[in-house]
Amino acid sequence: MPDKTDFFKSVYEVTRLIPKGRVTSYGSIANYIGAPRSARMVGYAMNGAGAQMPMVPAHRVVNRNGLLTGKAHFNDENDMQKLLENEGVIVKNDQIVNFKQHFWDPKEELKL
DNA sequence: GCGTTGACGAGGA
DNA sequence: GTCCTCGCCAACG
Numbered sequence: 001m002p003d004k005t006d007f008f009k010s011v012y013e014v015t016r017l018i019p020k021g022r023v024t025s026y027g028s029i030a031n032y033i034g035a036p037r038s039a040r041m042v043g044y045a046m047n048g049a050g051a052q053m054p055m056v057p058a059h060r061v062v063n064r065n066g067l068l069t070g071k072a073h074f075n076d077e078n079d080m081q082k083l084l085e086n087e088g089v090i091v092k093n094d095q096i097v098n099f100k101q102h103f104w105d106p107k108e109e110l111k112l
Numbered sequence: 113g114c115g116t117t118g119a120c121g122a123g124g125a
Numbered sequence: 126g127t128c129c130t131c132g133c134c135a136a137c138g
Binding site: 025026027030036037038039040041042043044045046047049058061062063064065068069070071072073 | 118119120121122
């Protein structure tokens, strides 16, 4: 019976499970952990992603639009795009190209 | 204790 | 397709 505080922990956990070269959306994560209407909390939880150990690959998490909305929260805005491109994800104008192709849904991939 | 903000998403017009 | 509104709930001032 996870406490409410485990919400953040669950977010970090799922985010770490994102395969290299794949991305997902806050809503998908929220939906997977049982908070389909609390996508904002996922983003808020990501606020401490860089403070986690090991670091949570928050750069693989974008909004449903495929837009790098959280880039501003990284050490350097270019880092997020750079990291994604380094993993094979093409980013153009702060937006992921072929987003649907790189999309990774925990509900579909992890199932259960 | 209260109002505002926010790395979002879904639904309606 | 776009634009607007509401919900969601923790953190901040």
